[in-house]
Amino acid sequence: MKKLILLFLLISTLITAQTNTEIHLFDIEISGEGYKLTNGKNISNNKGYDSQPYFYNDNLILFASARNGQTDIAKYNVRDQEISYINNTENGGEYSPQKIPNSKNVSAVRLDNDGLQRFYTYNFKTGKDKELLPNLKVAYPFWLNKNTLIASVIVNDSLHLIASNLKNKTNTTVTKMVGRSIHKIPNSNLVSFISKENKEYWLLKSLNPETLEIKTICSLGKSEDVTWLTNGTLLISKGNSIYKFNPKKDKNLSLFFNFTDENINNISRIAVNATSTKLAIVAEVSPEYLAEEQLQGYNKRDIDAFLKPYAKNVKVFNFPNKLNYEGVEKMRENYASFFKNTPDLHCKILKRIVYKDKIIDHELVTANGRTFKAVAIYTMKNGKITSVTFM
Secondary structure (H helix, E strand, O other): OOOHHHHHHHOOOOOOOOOOOEEEEEEEEOOEEEEEHHHHHHEEHHHOEEEEEEEEEOOEEEEEEEOOOEEEEEEEOOOOOEEHHHHHHHHEEEEEEEEOOOOOOEEEEEEOOOEEEEEEEEEEOOOOOOOOOOEEEEEEEEEOOOOEEEEEEEEEEEEEEEEEEEOOEEEEEEEEOOOOEEEEEEOOOEEEEEEEOOOOOOEEEEEEOOOOEEEEEEEEEEEOOEEEEOOOOEEEEEEEEEEOOOOOOOOOOEEEEEOOOOOOOOOOOEOOOOOOOOOEEEEEEOEEEEEEEHHHHHHHHHHHHHHHOOOEEEEEEEOOEEEEEOOHHHHHHHHHHHHHHOOOOEEEEEEEEEEOEEEEEEEOOOOOOOOEEEEEEEEOOOEEEEEEOOO
């Protein structure tokens, strides 16, 4: 149970759930009409979990990337458009990679397969690691300077904001019930963080690292992924859009950019480079990916591949809303023998409609010498198929 809690707190989308997230990079341009995002490119282009982008410099972007059943620290070279890896940890994975100030090396949260969670430094060239904070379960770190780390840390079943002085080896709890986005506020000595003390809506607050004074900046609703432009404008991700807010002159949030690409859904992490000329975002791919994944498993009669895109508590309905059964294990029970005993099984998609979080497939199914038409409606949430309705 403890291991599951740690996993849940560490990353909102678990690598074990195989959510297919990608990292997209854009140029930020300022025009007379406001901001424009141009030259969009999928820089991870990898099946599985890719998240937590961080600009090492204007030419290198670090991120956590799934490969070979684990999560390693990837680096993307903007100029050469190439991905390489800093490390290759066995029996574990790395998250939240960041450059350590006044150093070429990188820090990351390491989660071992046995549930042990620690904070490490990695040599940028060799990947050799060294533990930094042995007594804290760091989840989401932010380096204020080479000796000061401000981080969301796992304490019991929640996240606390803790300021650590690595030189003096001291840890100070600042506040409790916080989120994952911690950033330096431009043109100030302050740091922003997410407060989740209010269950109805979350607040963005500022912290003075010297006095530990805390002030409220604005309400975020239920959004918790933010970043700052150098001019003091806050960017907030929500759904398929990014909103902006300048605390010094704005009264309300306004739209920064709305994405219409079907492969940019449920934007989470966002990051900008030091000059605010490039923006990296993390987004889920089109829900069509999940529908296609289960279809391929179905046609191969591979029960594990077929079930992989489904949520554990998936609900299966007969149209319009009669619950047939619930749970992926019940689905396994229903389909395993069917796959085994139906060698001619095949499904062809006659027409597919993609609408927001739903996929509607008009199918031509062959089974046991018969061919018939069917309609399946899939609903997706958090990278999984949560319900299916058959007509």
